[in-house]
Amino acid sequence: MTTKATGGIDRAQLAALLNEDLSREYQAIIAYVIYSQALKGAKYMPIADQLQTHAAEELKHALTIARQIDYLGGMPTATVKPVKLTENSEEMLRADLQNEVDTIKAYRERIKQCEALGEFAIAEHIREILLDEQDHLIDLATALGENAPDLTK
Template identity: 55%
Template sequence: MSENREAQAADAETAPPSTRKEIIQGLNEDLAREYKAIIQYVVFSSTLKGAEYGDIAEQLKQHASQELEHALEVARQIDYLGGNPTMKSKEAEYSDDSKKMLEIDLRAEQDTIKNYRERILQAERAGEFALSEKLRGIIAQEQDHEIDLKDALGLR
């Protein structure tokens, strides 16, 4: 067993069952948000109109791939903690307006970042340090997505 897996096993054994249940519930909410992000990025990257959005459309395709990686990692962590990963997505939003699409994605990223920050604190309070480290890696990419969207919208 690798050192990382051993650390995760030790963490999972020390967290009280009720705390683990709360973390699993929160992670399933996070997973549902990741599914929503994948859907929106796939659709928006294909439907953005206007020369000014050419670069961001390519970035959205990359974001979709990264969100899939996040979903896979979150599902893995849920399973590791003894839960069942959700198969339900948060409801995806849509607009025909390219700027509005990016604003929808920006709000979603900000919401996701806020929730991952809460989940990191929750994991650390429960002694789930390996989980909090995994989530830190995810949140770093989510913040990069936020920066890309703000740049595309001229907000930075």
């Protein structure tokens, strides 16, 4: 049943949206694995080590999201969003930064949708994931010598 109070979605639609998020988590795992090994230049070595940690955290996120999809009666996807392949270290970090921006925005929306449906436990799992995603965003922005982007706009 869809209602205005739930943002127009039901449990099946929430599962479908979480599958999009799961595809983005797979993308992050692959990108972090590749980029952590392919980054070149002394100034990128500290972030390369962090990207390995990020890859492991993204795997935990994928497992959490897959479990929530199953709970909602859906089947977790095997589809991966495209990973940008480049040999340019700055482009790698910028691609990762954009992926984190997209992920954070999606999860913020997902929390609202979960709560509107009364799925408070799923919302709490996503909040925990958001803590890591925001840290990843800060790490990437710092490695690029920038402030973290303002995602409230």
